[in-house]
Amino acid sequence: MRKLTIRDIAQLAGLSKSTVSLVLNNSPKVDPATRERVLEVMRSHNYTPSSAATALARGRTPFIGMIVPGLTWHMVAAVNYGVASVVEQSPYEIILYTSTNEKDYTALVDRIATSGLSAGLLVVTHDQPLEPLERLHRSGLPVVLVNTLAAPSELPSVQADNYEGTRTALRHLAELGHTRIACVQGPMAYACCEDRYRGYLDGLAEAGLDADPALTVAGGFHAPTVRERVSDLLALRGRPTAIVAPNDNTAYAVMEAVIDCGLRVPQDVSVVGFDDIASSADTHPPLTTVRQPFPEMGRAAAQLLLDAIDGDTAPGVSLPTSLVVRESTGPAPAKPRRPTRTTTNRPETPRVWSGLGPNISTQR
Amino acid sequence: MRKLTIRDIAQLAGLSKSTVSLVLNNSPKVDPATRERVLEVMRSHNYTPSSAATALARGRTPFIGMIVPGLTWHMVAAVNYGVASVVEQSPYEIILYTSTNEKDYTALVDRIATSGLSAGLLVVTHDQPLEPLERLHRSGLPVVLVNTLAAPSELPSVQADNYEGTRTALRHLAELGHTRIACVQGPMAYACCEDRYRGYLDGLAEAGLDADPALTVAGGFHAPTVRERVSDLLALRGRPTAIVAPNDNTAYAVMEAVIDCGLRVPQDVSVVGFDDIASSADTHPPLTTVRQPFPEMGRAAAQLLLDAIDGDTAPGVSLPTSLVVRESTGPAPAKPRRPTRTTTNRPETPRVWSGLGPNISTQR
DNA sequence: CACAGGCGTTGGACCGTTCCAACGCGGCGA
């Protein structure tokens, strides 16, 4: 039994295929009775139109492309959740493009451009050159960035309000009485990290605190480096009683370093993260953090893109964050304790055994 | 300037569109000189065939569907990485379907079935009823499961060797002199967890150790519950000196509980995880764990599916794991210390502040 | 009664490929 075509349905319903087509596209000009009859036939024969034929005839495709950098970042996953929730209500499907490095990436954009498969493109957590995307956009393919790491551009993008988020975190810490508040910077090449750092500085200023350059350290997102830097921070005379991390994973490393130095979170040092990824509710202690509304960002971006496909272009939005207060922050200690240890050392090359017998390999 | 069609290319090359089509599908029956000329024209005019038209004419689509449960699990992301690396070498693209709950899920399978969009279906980390998938498979759509949580079925699937993985972990612990080895069970409804538990039991037996029922606790994957159970374990007289966790995230909770009880990892208690997700190299101490080869699993699954689409069906494979020895395991202590504390308590409802002003919300 | 207009329906051109049967042509053997 081969697949039914619109012609078969038409015949079964005693109508022309034009009418069936009208029903499919629920045009108002078909008689309700007729429509019902056609629908009934389709239902009972389990008919569905061929998407290839539809795409060809309409001259447009039912796909939106989504470029993600691997998927291993929690935020990408969370954003996707929001994207999916919007897209599945639309006639579109998502084509997933995974780009891991820059070379892949330009080839990928090229492939997307020439395949003409997608009606629009969603780029999640983008940290590659923007130029190919901008060209694509100018050539008529709607492109929306979500949670981009790159600097702002002509492309519409959806962001969390990174600046305001960190500012709120600082207000929280100031209210708890902290006066020595340190900041671990993320990679400053990322616009979001820069915004967060501005939020830190302005937050300090609003609380009437001076920004001590010694309390800003560049740790990137790399846990061992961060632990080392934090260890240094805690060894300072006039050490910080609170540390703001550039994201949650980094905050975990910060907490570990604090504990390694023989201090407690939050009694001796308060720690604030950024993102509120799922595991932050379960860390030890649970992490106070600035929540980025990833699913909402995904939803907003998807909506923006769908609108753009329909011709309504909008400039992009910045969504508010919220501060999730858990237990990694507390009142500033009256008299800060000194750390009991000052270094954390841990080798990083494990041995790997296969299931069959011992063998050696190196890995991060 | 509208998009070029095969007809335009034919005209420009002074040939019929049939010949151009033959070139496109690199048929051996075109004259090499002709082929080169056509290719040159296509190149210089930046021509690419319409995929919709191709799909329609060929009667098959260039898509494979991939169902993922959210994307928030690290393993899903890692598997996707492998899948992507195979698929991008093929003429296929990935359509991403995100299913979060069971209701979505059946609707989703239905939608996939009727849309006829995909030539095959990849189901990652599947924990929903298999029946709809089996029906789909029987109706002719190739389906491959990757890292399924469900029981084995008629569907080809790609797994890690969960049984052997845990067995190897036990050999490692036994060699370190541990004799009291506990096991935190994952949800036993998942086939993988059952396999791992069998590996635990057989590993014990091979080391000549008795399985003490008191040393097996059901913790699921929920961190607070796990911490509580581990706390109980450590309070036992004849407490374990090593604990095997059902996955890495759970192992983190195990380690936290051990530390909460005033004991050290690995000096007092060794901890072994399962998965080797990225962060396990950076935990404190770095986690010894059984690595699942997620990317390879993704690759294998994608290859299996592509083969199945071409008609070569294969029954699925189980890939070997490897033991990654880091620092959370060490020699069994000569004389186990008693825990200094016996409970961990931590409230779980944080306050949430929006960026604008304090407001309250509840969340995990 | 003739005619305009609206409503529901219809035939068929068209979208851009694939694929198959058929064709022209040059070389070779009878």
Added chain:
DNA sequence: TCGCCGCGTTGGAACGGTCCAACGCCTGTG
């Protein structure tokens, strides 16, 4: 010289929809 063969090429019918101009019918109006 003629017929046959194989190679490279070609015309055109699918593929399964969309969409537009046109059509028949029914109703209301002058």
